[in-house]
Amino acid sequence: MSFKSQFLAASVAVFMATTAFAEGVEVHDAYARSASSMATTGAAFMVIHNHGGPDDRLIGTASDVAARVELHTHREDENGVMRMIHVEEGLELPADGEIIMERGGHHVMFMGLNAPFTQGEVIDLTLIFETAGEVVVQVPVDLERQPGEGAHSGHGQSHGTQQD
Numbered sequence: 001m002s003f004k005s006q007f008l009a010a011s012v013a014v015f016m017a018t019t020a021f022a023e024g025v026e027v028h029d030a031y032a033r034s035a036s037s038m039a040t041t042g043a044a045f046m047v048i049h050n051h052g053g054p055d056d057r058l059i060g061t062a063s064d065v066a067a068r069v070e071l072h073t074h075r076e077d078e079n080g081v082m083r084m085i086h087v088e089e090g091l092e093l094p095a096d097g098e099i100i101m102e103r104g105g106h107h108v109m110f111m112g113l114n115a116p117f118t119q120g121e122v123i124d125l126t127l128i129f130e131t132a133g134e135v136v137v138q139v140p141v142d143l144e145r146q147p148g149e150g151a152h153s154g155h156g157q158s159h160g161t162q163q164d
Contacts, residue, residue, distance in 0.1 A: 024053025
C-alpha cells in the first residue's frame, strides 16, 4: 500500500471515529494502540460525553479483536505502585458529564489479541451503557500517537467528571 493510500485510509478512519452518538452519548477522539507488533494486549482511549441524557454508567465493552475486552483503570497500591485493575462496577457517566479514557487512567483493555494491531486499521468496539444501551464505535489504530496528543490532551485524571 502506498503512502498516499495509507494516509487516505488513516484520514477516513479518524473522521469516522471522531464521533459516535446514542441517546445523548457522544464518543470523541477514539484511538487504539498496543505496545508493539508482538503485543498480545492493547488499549483504547477516548472521551465519552453525556449531552442531555440522564445519568448513566458504562458497564461493559465488547469487540471481536480480542479474547477479552474489559474496562480498566490505574490505582496506587499500599506501596505507592500504580497497578492496572479491572473496573467491574463500570464507570459513571453523569448527565452533562464525561468519562476521559487516557493513558495512565481509565481505558478499554484488549487481552488476547487475535492479531497484532496495525497502524491505520479500524476496529469495532461496542460500549455498553445501563441506560443508553450499546454504542458501536469505529476506533482507528494509532501506534504512533504520543501521550498528551489529541483532542483530550490537557485533561488530567482529576479533570472533568470521570468517576469510578
